[in-house]
Amino acid sequence: MILYILKRLLAMIPVLWIIATLTFVLMKAAPGGPFDSERQIPAEILKNIEEQYHLNDPLLVQYGRFLGQLARFDLGPSFRYAGRSVNDIIAETFPVSATLGILALIYALLLGVAAGLFAASKPNSVRDYSAMGISMLGICMPSFVIGPLLVLVFASTLKWLPVAGWDSWKDMILPSLTLGTSYAAYISRLTRAGLMDIIRQDYIRTAKAKGLSGFAIMVRHTMRGGLLPVVSFMGPAVAAVVTGSLVVETIFNIPGLGRFFVQSALNRDYTLVMGTVLFLAVLVLLCNLVTDVIYAFLDPRVRYE
Amino acid sequence: MFANLAQKVLIPALLAYVVQNAPNTLAALPLADQQVIRIGNGTEPKGLDPAKVTGVPEHHILQNLFEGLTGQDPVTLEPTPGMASSWKVSRDGKTYTFNIRPDAKWSDGTPLTAEDFVSSWLRALAPKTASEYAYQLYYLENGEEFNTGKIKDPAKVGVKATDKRTLVVTLKSSTPFFLRLTSFYTLYPVPAHIIKKYGEEEWTHEGKMVSNGPFRLTEWKINKHIKMVRNENYWDAGKVKLSEAVFLPIENIDTENKMFHQGELDMTNTVPSLRIPKYAKEKESSPEQHPYQSHPYLGTYFYRLNVNKKPLDDKRVRRALALTIDRKTLIEKVTLGGQTPALGFTPPNTAGYTFDGTLNATMTPAALAEAQKLLADAGFPGGKGFPKLDILYNTSEDHKKIAIAIQQMWKKHLGIEVGLYNQEWKVYLTSQAQMNYAVSRSAWIGDYPDPNTFLDMWVTGGGNNNTGWSNKDYDRLIAEAARAKDQASRHAIFKKAETILMSEMPVIPIYVYTRNRLQSRKVALLDGALNAVPWKSNILDSMPLKNYVMTK
Numbered sequence: 001m002i003l004y005i006l007k008r009l010l011a012m013i014p015v016l017w018i019i020a021t022l023t024f025v026l027m028k029a030a031p032g033g034p035f036d037s038e039r040q041i042p043a044e045i046l047k048n049i050e051e052q053y054h055l056n057d058p059l060l061v062q063y064g065r066f067l068g069q070l071a072r073f074d075l076g077p078s079f080r081y082a083g084r085s086v087n088d089i090i091a092e093t094f095p096v097s098a099t100l101g102i103l104a105l106i107y108a109l110l111l112g113v114a115a116g117l118f119a120a121s122k123p124n125s126v127r128d129y130s131a132m133g134i135s136m137l138g139i140c141m142p143s144f145v146i147g148p149l150l151v152l153v154f155a156s157t158l159k160w161l162p163v164a165g166w167d168s169w170k171d172m173i174l175p176s177l178t179l180g181t182s183y184a185a186y187i188s189r190l191t192r193a194g195l196m197d198i199i200r201q202d203y204i205r206t207a208k209a210k211g212l213s214g215f216a217i218m219v220r221h222t223m224r225g226g227l228l229p230v231v232s233f234m235g236p237a238v239a240a241v242v243t244g245s246l247v248v249e250t251i252f253n254i255p256g257l258g259r260f261f262v263q264s265a266l267n268r269d270y271t272l273v274m275g276t277v278l279f280l281a282v283l284v285l286l287c288n289l290v291t292d293v294i295y296a297f298l299d300p301r302v303r304y305e
Numbered sequence: 306m307f308a309n310l311a312q313k314v315l316i317p318a319l320l321a322y323v324v325q326n327a328p329n330t331l332a333a334l335p336l337a338d339q340q341v342i343r344i345g346n347g348t349e350p351k352g353l354d355p356a357k358v359t360g361v362p363e364h365h366i367l368q369n370l371f372e373g374l375t376g377q378d379p380v381t382l383e384p385t386p387g388m389a390s391s392w393k394v395s396r397d398g399k400t401y402t403f404n405i406r407p408d409a410k411w412s413d414g415t416p417l418t419a420e421d422f423v424s425s426w427l428r429a430l431a432p433k434t435a436s437e438y439a440y441q442l443y444y445l446e447n448g449e450e451f452n453t454g455k456i457k458d459p460a461k462v463g464v465k466a467t468d469k470r471t472l473v474v475t476l477k478s479s480t481p482f483f484l485r486l487t488s489f490y491t492l493y494p495v496p497a498h499i500i501k502k503y504g505e506e507e508w509t510h511e512g513k514m515v516s517n518g519p520f521r522l523t524e525w526k527i528n529k530h531i532k533m534v535r536n537e538n539y540w541d542a543g544k545v546k547l548s549e550a551v552f553l554p555i556e557n558i559d560t561e562n563k564m565f566h567q568g569e570l571d572m573t574n575t576v577p578s579l580r581i582p583k584y585a586k587e588k589e590s591s592p593e594q595h596p597y598q599s600h601p602y603l604g605t606y607f608y609r610l611n612v613n614k615k616p617l618d619d620k621r622v623r624r625a626l627a628l629t630i631d632r633k634t635l636i637e638k639v640t641l642g643g644q645t646p647a648l649g650f651t652p653p654n655t656a657g658y659t660f661d662g663t664l665n666a667t668m669t670p671a672a673l674a675e676a677q678k679l680l681a682d683a684g685f686p687g688g689k690g691f692p693k694l695d696i697l698y699n700t701s702e703d704h705k706k707i708a709i710a711i712q713q714m715w716k717k718h719l720g721i722e723v724g725l726y727n728q729e730w731k732v733y734l735t736s737q738a739q740m741n742y743a744v745s746r747s748a749w750i751g752d753y754p755d756p757n758t759f760l761d762m763w764v765t766g767g768g769n770n771n772t773g774w775s776n777k778d779y780d781r782l783i784a785e786a787a788r789a790k791d792q793a794s795r796h797a798i799f800k801k802a803e804t805i806l807m808s809e810m811p812v813i814p815i816y817v818y819t820r821n822r823l824q825s826r827k828v829a830l831l832d833g834a835l836n837a838v839p840w841k842s843n844i845l846d847s848m849p850l851k852n853y854v855m856t857k
Contacts, residue, residue, distance in 0.1 A: 032731025038748065039359070040738065040768040041437050044453040052435035082352030083506045084527070092527050148559065156563055163563040164555070166529060250557045253564075255529035268731050 004304040012285045019281045024063055027270055034079035034268045075275040080267045086275035096166060097244030097256035103172055104180035105241055111184040116191020123196060138185030147178040147251040164253040175252040179245055183237060187230055195226035224298055235291030239283040331835045337855040340548040345561045345574040349528050349554040353509040355493040356429035356436045364490060365848045366531055366552055370516040371493040374403050375484050379852040380841050382754055384484040398479030403472040410538040411496050412521040419466035425494040427459045441491040446475045478787060482755045519545045519851040528554055546854040565823045576821040578641045596823040599643045603652055603844040604750035604818035612811050613773040614743050621679040623810035628676035629718040630711055631668040632816060639710045642821055647814035649803055656754040658796050660803045673718055680719055688720025695724040698746035699733040737771050754845060756799045763806055774811030820846050829854050
């Protein structure tokens with residue numbers, strides 16, 4: 001098992017190198033540069049700036065320098081935010097996004113698995129259809145609708161919670177609900193589908209024949225296999241959710257990492273684009289690895305040698 | 306009987322008169338216990354190094370952390386003493402001698418001397434600082450040469466400290482607005498001792514930055530807030546009433562609007578345009594109470610025309626296009642922001658300069674007839690044979706709506722077909738710079754209140770011209786204005802230049818910007834003598850918190 005994990009970790013290096021190279025090429029191919037603005041900078045001044053940031057070197061030299069920095073885990077200075085390094089920006093904003101993401105996932109898991117169990121416990125009944133109907137609504141409603149609706153009700157009208165910000169625990173409630181709702185909906189549907197699949201298996205019939213209670217069967221036997229689809233969904237979902245969401249962070253004015261994924265590309269902030277892309281890539285790869293390992297524990301048929 | 310009358314009527318009337326006309330002194334204001342202001346400030350600033358940054362959110366923050374040689378009157382924007390307590394200008398207008406005030410200090414208590422200005426300006430000009438706004442110092446003798454590396458010796462640049470308290474500045478030519486430039490952030494002093502201690506990158510971070518303005522930085526959380534508190538080492542600290550200011554970067558304008566109504570903000574950065582008609586109406590019934598504020602802003606929204614492209618190479622076509630935009634309807638039905646129609650390129654009353662535009666605010670039959678005749682003379686009667694034109698704009702709902710309205714106006718009045726296409730911001734900037742367009746949406750916000758910032762960009766080959774337009778007389782007039790002895794003759798020369806610009810029409814002015822915001826009525830404005838004055842924003846949208854106070 002340990003050997004398997006090591007192998008997977010080593011395999012990440014070429015994957016990351018390909019991602020970094022592709023990002024580098026795409027970034028340089030996009031028209032415009034980090035220092036273009038409506039107020040054009042005189043050519044001589046632009047020359048000073050490009051020299052300072054090594055933008056006037058041949059592309060291959062820039063690429064080589066960038067790989068060298070990367071090997072030292074140095075993502076370089078941000079082009080947009082003078083005096084901030086990309087490492088600093090990620091270090092300052094990732095914990096915020098991660099906190100929000102984890103809260104949202106806990107909520108999504110609790111609600112989603114509960115709703116899935118509820119629906120699967122009596123398939124094709126009123127409770128099944130109503131639970132799945134609501135979850136479909138949750139999948140369809142985008143966060144830029146849910147967010148402002150929640151703010152309207154709980155902040156602007158009832159005045160129980162703040163409109164936006166990131167100072168106290170109260171600020172965390174509405175964004176977590178907004179971010180988690182669609183995940184909860186997905187999870188409930190996956191849970192239901194997974195459980196329905198397992199219920200028909202022979203070993204469940206055996207358990208029933210042994211005279212186990214419905215509750216014991218559900219918790220001990222059905223859930224273990226039935227949650228496998230949820231586990232494989234959670235791998236990439238965790239990576240996506242902890243790195244933040246542009247929409248939720250903008251609606252609630254949260255100082256997280258999510259906004260930089262889009263903003264840095266729009267600003268042609270080359271180093272920050274690269275930093276956020278690689279950071280997300282590493283997280284996705286790690287989460288996938290963790291998922292595969294958890295799989296081995298949950299499903300006795302899966303073995304890694 | 307008379308006594309009674311006096312008691313009942315005259316005395317209260319007299320009292321009311323006195324109260325109304327007495328200056329509203331600070332002592333008379335019901336001051337809030339917490340002198341804290343929370344301000345919506347648009348986007349996260351690019352940085353806090355005055356020499357390196359550009360932009361409006363940066364300006365709002367830096368002008369409160371730092372102070373230049375001169376300050377600005379909060380209402381009139383006239384230069385006031387700042388780090389320099391007084392100054393003398395030589396007869397030829399080229400040499401300025403500033404006396405640095407003896408009590409000038411950095412926020413860590415270190416004395417601030419004339420030498421600090423020399424090192425700060427040379428730093429902004431040094432090529433390795435890579436300052437975008439270095440050209441704000443090109444007015445100095447050898448400033449440009451030093452920045453572009455033609456001169457290596459900093460001693461040749463026109464800024465010298467003859468002693469600790471005397472700064473002598475030599476300019477390339479007489480620059481009548483120089484004392485306004487000295488309150489601009491590129492010319493602020495920066496603490497050499499702190500930059501040396503923490504390095505070029507880190508010195509602006511919280512816990513490290515030292516500044517010389519009315520406030521000092523205490524917290525800077527990226528995309529969250531910037532907090533500053535009163536700087537007790539500021540020479541005029543006694544007059545600063547706010548104890549703390551918080552600037553919040555809020556990009557979502559609906560979020561900002563809700564935060565204001567919830568009491569989480571005292572001032573917003575802007576107002577969602579769809580709400581403006583409602584606010585403007587409410588304000589009519591309670592002008593004193595309503596938080597909606599709308600003020601002219603030193604900026605023009607306009608369309609650039611590519612004069613190298615047929616048929617836009619014909620000035621008759623360009624003028625016909627300019628005449629057939631119904632600016633008033635556009636503002637009332639589309640932009641909704643209470644903007645004013647732009648009839649010339651320079652916004653009206655820019656430091657006392659107003660160009661009497663030759664354009665029309667509304668579509669008059671005369672303007673329509675003139676436009677149609679011009680188009681016919683150019684060979685396109687009724688728009689026949691006119692090639693399809695495309696309007697380029699950067700992706701945004703607001704620009705799109707305006708472009709659609711103008712497309713319809715040109716179709717209706719001139720019978721010409723106009724297409725629309727949008728590009729993402731940086732792609733759009735590239736297209737514009739390479740003149741890869743026919744008509745392009747543009748905007749220009751003045752750097753300083755002077756017509757020069759609007760007019761010198763149109764000289765032949767100017768870095769921001771991007772229209773291909775060139776006119777020798779125009780170039781000559783702009784150069785002449787720089788040498789003019791007094792403001793009146795300067796303005797007369799600018800008027801001549803702008804007349805040429807507006808008859809040639811390489812650009813079509815559309816509207817003059819307004820600055821719209823919501824502002825709690827708790828925020829009061831004080832003048833230099835600490836009297837509360839009626840709220841008045843200024844055309845530069847500067848935010849001198851030194852002059853703000855929170856009331857109950």
